[in-house]
Structure formats: structure tokens, C-alpha cells
Amino acid sequence: MIVKLPFGKDKVELELPVGADLLESKATEYTPEYTEEELVQKALENPIGTSRVSELAKGKKNIVVITSDHTRPVPSKVTLPIYLKEIRKENPDCNITILIATGFHRPTTDEEMIDKFGKDLIENENFVIHMSQNDEDMEYLGKLPSGGDLLINKIATEADLLVSEGFIEPHFFAGFSGGRKSVLPGIASQRTVFANHCAKFIASDKSRTGNLDGNPIHKDMKFAAEQAKLAFILNVVIDADKKVIAAFAGDSVEAHEEGCQFVKDLSSIKSTEADIVITTNGGYPLDQNIYQSVKSMTAAEACAKEDGIIIEVSKCNDGHGGEGFYQTFKQAASPKDVEDEILKVKMEDTIADQWESQILARILSRHKVFFVADEGTKEILEDMHIEYSSSVEDAIKKAIEIKGKDAKIAVIPDGVSVIVNK
Template sequence: MQKFSIPFGKGHIHFELPDEQVAGVLLSHAHEYKAPKSEEELVADALANPIGSPRLSELAKGKKTCTIISSDHTRPVPSHVIMPQLLAELRKGNPDIDITILVATGMHRPTTHEELVAKYGKEIAEKEKFIIHVSRNDADMVSIGTLPSGGECLINKAAVNTDLLISEGFIEPHFFAGMSGGRKSVLPGIASKITVLANHCSEFINSPYARTGILEGNPIHKDMLYAAKAAKLAFICNVVIDADKKVIAAFAGDREQAHYKGVEFEMKLAGVKPVPADIVVTTNGGYPLDQNIYQSVKGMTAAEATCKDGGVIIDCSSCSDGHGGEDFFNTLKQADDLQKAMDEILARDRNETIFDQWESQILLRLLLHFDIIMVTDAPKDMVEAMHLKYAANIDEAFAMAKKLLAAKGVADPKVTVIPDGVSVIVK
């Protein structure tokens, strides 16, 4: 028997499978990588030796204001490790610099004070100046140009009306931007809903280049690069983390050069070969990335890359925050015919994109090829309203999967397990 322990919320789900039933296990090498130094030392080294840029303390000299773009509560960025060092480095170069931390919520709900404390620590959360980005607040946005795709590039004025714009974040595989980090802190991080909707249009999401691990030829990435440049993002500090959300590498400096160095490191760790199977078990890496169904689609796309057509994906995600997007939920709930719903999305022009359409589009793509069973804390009626199947536990999910496959003539299904679906690039 093979024993498995996969992340689920702030805990784990444990199960066993007979050896002969396991086709393979797809695991990022980041989970076995041993960092040469502590988290704090890795970040300190990166800041002391920036890539393609002067030190942050040098950039801060002569500047009156600085805005730091920081990831929100849905991302496991270890800001409690990174932010103190960014603040110290800025004030080392300019003790009087006026610093604002701009929380990049993208299209997510606003981050709460409790989440700020959990993310940064009580001292920073209560002493530093914060602005929570809200993409729907048109009055907060300033136009900085036109995206290569043709959409207007509008971003938060706090990022425009500053002498120095920098960002912190992390680098991991992303299911349509290719990789997270770097330029993504600007678009969608602090962009207007208008800009995000144009960038996340159905045409781009449908592109074969808008996939996990792909940057070259990716139209979404191209727009994001433009936005970061137009915003004058001067410096980034991005980290790579392991399964325990600990820093194992850090990259600081120029927004593109430092990001690409980090991407190169992550690609070596995250790349895994597909092991086709009738059943694929995946997760969203546990909390905070599995807070809702919206985010959990990411882990499902890893399973998509290795599940046999007509197979079953078992997604284990806590989803303590529910569906994660009203528009996302309603699109699926109102879809009496999945193919028709997909055709309607694909027919929409870039300027007709609706909220959460991209997530709906990707989930529909999956549902048109696979049965998806969710082991989750989300309400059963919510899950089933979205054309997903609900299982109270992993054993029930396996029994359901075998029954579904038996009806299709598959008598002895094999299983591939992806313990952390957001940490791998299946190629």
C-alpha cells in the first residue's frame, strides 16, 4: 500500500492506495529542495545583490515617497519575512521616505485587518500605511497607456503618484499567465477592472500559449509586461517557496531580469512529466490557496494535463470561503448546457468580458472533458450547482469515481496523485 498525506486547508487528508492502483505521483522538486540558508538570510542576500539594478537603498535616495505593491490574503507570500527587510532597506537609504503598502487584491475581495496582521505581523499591520486596492473603484484609477492587446491600461493612482514603485511577491506556476510574480503585481494586482477584463478575455484564455509554465508567445504575459513597464515598476523582490510555504530562494532587482532568474529556478523544480490515469487526485496546496472554488480551479488544471479524456478529477480543497466569486458562481449555476455556455463566452469580444469569465471559461473547459469531484468543506448544494460533484471525504470520492468510470467501461482505474497542484508544471 502507498500512503498519502495531501494538504487541505490548514491540515491534511490522509489515504492509502494499493501499489498496483497507483500510476504515478507528480511532485515538485521544490518540496525536497534544501535551502542553503534561512528564509531571512536568503532574502537579505537577494536584496544585497540585486539583479540588473542598484540596491534598493540607493534607489530610495532623494525620493520623497515609495509605494510597495504587496500580494493579498489569497497568496502564501511570506510577507512577514520579506516586508521588514524591504522597509529597512528603503529607510537605510532614506530614513525620511514616506512609504505606502498597496495590497494587490486584483479582482479579489478586500483584505481584512485580521488578514493583514496574519500576513505581516502586528507591528507592520498597525504601524505602516496601507491602501487596499479595489479594482471596481474607478475614482482610484489612472490611465498609463494602451495594452498591446488594445485595452486601456488603468492602475491604482497610489502606484502612479509615487517617486518609487517596488513590489514583493512569489514565483509559482500559473494556469494562464504562465508563471506568477514580477509583472503580475501590476496587472492584475493593482489594475482597474476594465484593464483586467480586457487582459483576461476569452480569446487570450483560449490561446494554447496561455498555459502553465509558458511565457513565450503568451498574450496575457505580453500585456502584463507592458503594464509593469508603463507603471515604472523599479524593483522587485520575489521568492520561491516549498510545500510548507517557506522561502527556499529569493530574487531581487530589475522587474524583468530578476523575475526571469526566479522563473528559471522555479521551472527546474516544478517541471514534471504527465503520467496518464483514469483518476487524478489534486489539491490547491492547502491554505491560503484553497480558500475557495475560484482559486481551486488552478489545481484542477494540473490534473487536466495528466488525466485521460473522460476520466475523473478529484480535487481536495477546503474552500472555507465558499465559491470565491459571485459572477463565477452564477455563470456555472445558470449553465443548463455546458457547451452552449462555453460558446457564449468564446463569442464575446475583448471589451465584452464579464467578471470572473476567465475562471468560468477554464472550469467549463475542464467539465467538458472530465467529471470533477470535490472533497471540500464548501456546501454541497453550492458545489453541485456549479456542475461539480460533491464528496464528504476522500473514500467517498474514490467510490464515486470508480462508479462513474465503471459506467464508461473502465473496470480497473489507475490513479495519479498530485499532492500540490499549484506547484507543478505538467508537460
């Protein structure tokens, strides 16, 4: 069998080794009854747990729509025009600001904005990019359940109506993306993000893919959305080709929960115990850097034996994705040293990208990782104690030399789309 692995905007072919396990979301087989546009429109016309957004927008002068940034494959060219039309249906003269939820990521470039939203939207709508480091742009909304300060962008707090769009997929420590994540970390201050992504929470066995129950990170995020008065969400579910296969709109909690259940039903796979696990970060835009690629490595981690080898196939043409993240590993003697030091850090002392470093260090401390990436990333990977491979075939050859010809192999074509159940 030939398996096509997403790699940037392309795909690389892999001949599945004899006896290998293929682990993938049922989304690959799911066929929606309607077109992408129809799914979005029907969701907006039949909201869950609240009135239509056109009704909520009546009489409102200042409406803010939170949307995702360049690192998220939300098909905004499809969703946003329909969403804006619905908002303006009963209030055509309202003032709408589209706030790009960068969280702690770098700002979205002009080129990336056009690629994501389309030239027409960029030229005719008011977009603002959230900058988490600018405390003067934030408003204090109290204390999070965790004890951290909740500060979010004033553009959102000053809105007469705050709504968001996004997508739902399994998330490696928040349980699922979407819903409340538009606020925290989406439009929160870096101080708030740091508190929420502290070492204690990341280490919790409740902060795992596909779990919201008792998840301390989710609890903070949900509280932040409530305090921000997030009144309505439009969240979609997408397939491997980034096409909408389902849409959920309405109350930020109820609509999100229904969407999460849909994703859970599609994405849950039974864990295996493999000597070698091959995975990807789902291609562009999620595999632009090493930072984001840690997500899919957690799916491989859940399927690998204690001393199993992980092969990550991720283009990473944008490099490491976070200077602090990169330097943490470059300056460390070993990944185990990174993990041990981070576990000592108190919530109030959390630093940039610490959470991603913590998870990557946990994986690298327990598994050898071969990383198939853009050639320009080779030196960066090696600085971070990760072995670069020029191709999937090269990585498999190296792994078999270590594990032997009878090694059990598992392939997860899209590691960010699955929930691994033990």
C-alpha cells in the first residue's frame, strides 16, 4: 500500500512496510452531505444553545470577530464571508473589527493574511493583529482559576458583541482546539498565557489529547471566555485536505462540546506498541516549524514502546518557531536536563515557549527521534538534540538498523488529527 504523507503544501509517498499498522482518523472516510458553504450556512441558521448571531448583532455598534492566525488551517476564505454576512443581516451598518488571535505566535505577515483570508476581505474589512507582549493593549479581568492574572485585548473587552471563528481538532494539552481557545491563548496577554501553560499543568495527566474532564488548562480557558463575554462561536471540522466536513455554531460552551464529541467519534484510534512510529504534522500550515510539530510527536509517543523510535515528517521551512524554544535546547547538555529544570519552575516564573520545550524534552528523553524536514532546518534540529534525515526512506533505514528487520512499525499519516486511546 502507498501512503501519502502531507509535507508542507505537497505530499511524500511512502510504501507501507509489510505488517505495519496504519493509524488514521475516520475523517479520511467521512463524506459530508453538503458543500462546505452549505455546512457553514446551516450551522449559522441552526445555532446550538443560543439565538442566531444576526439576532445577537441587532442594535450593536461595535462587533469584534476573533479569527485564527497563519498557523491554523481554518478555511477563513470559506467561513468568514458567510459569517460576516450573517452578522450584518439585521445590522448592515455595524462596525466590525476582525481580531487575529496570534496567541504567543509571531505576527501574521501581509502575505500570510492574503493567503489565508483572500485579497477581497483584506481590502474591505478592518483586521487587527493581536500582540500578546503589548500590556498597554490589555485589560485586566480578574484571576484565573489557576491563580494567574487574566488580561485580554481591549479591542475584545470594549466590544458590544464578541464572537469568534475557529476549528476543532484534538489538542495535545488543551484536549481540543476551538471554542474558548480563541480567547485564551488567542487574544490574551503573554502573562496570562504563561500562567495557563505552566509546568505543573503541562505535566498533569489530565492535560492530554482529547480530554477536557478535569483538564486544568481547559478550565482556565473556559473561564477566560466567560469573563470576556464570548457570545457566539462558529467552529468547523476539516479533513486532511483542509476541507470543511462539519460546522458547529452557537453558545461558546454548548456548540464547542458538540463539535468536540463529533471530532472524538471520528478521531479516536486504538493505541499500538510499535518499535518505530512514523507521523506528520498534517502538512501546511501546521508543519511550518519545529515548535508546532511537537503536537504530532505526542501521537507517536502514545503509540511507541518505551524505547521506540519516532520519525517525524514535517517541512519546517519557517525554522524553529520560537527563539526561546530553540535556545532552551541548544544551551542544554541533554533533553533530560531541559525536562528536569522545567519541572522546577513555578507558575509565576514561566518563560516563553516553556510548555513546548517541556513536552518535546519529555519525548526526546524517552525516544530517539529522526526528523525529516526542509534541508535548511538540519543545523537547527541538531542544535536541539534531534537527528535530521533527508527523506522518510533514510529515516526508516536508520531506525531499522537500530531496531532490527523484524521491528514493529506504525504509521500515523496525520498525527494532529487523532486521539490515541490506550
